[in-house]
Amino acid sequence: MAGGIFLLLEAGLEIDFSSAWRQKGEALTIALMDIIVPMVLGFACAWLLPDHYLISPDRKLMFTLFLATVLTVSAMP
Numbered sequence: 001m002a003g004g005i006f007l008l009l010e011a012g013l014e015i016d017f018s019s020a021w022r023q024k025g026e027a028l029t030i031a032l033m034d035i036i037v038p039m040v041l042g043f044a045c046a047w048l049l050p051d052h053y054l055i056s057p058d059r060k061l062m063f064t065l066f067l068a069t070v071l072t073v074s075a076m077p
Helices: 002-013 017-022 024-047 057-075
Strands: none
Touching: 017 024, 024 057
8 A cells, every 4th residue: 555655745746837738738638538538438338238138227327327427437547
């Protein structure tokens, strides 16, 4: 656990903020696509799942939103 924290701290200290600031447009595009693409794909896959696989088919929207959120979070590096 402590090793992971130190790794993140070291990576944060190595960031060249002037370079990151110059590339803010590309970084913002990549960050948004990292959220939007998995969210849309996860939602679509869960929505197309047949109802007989679901425990409660009347709560399909809640299930699809949950699954899309989980897939989005797990897709982030």
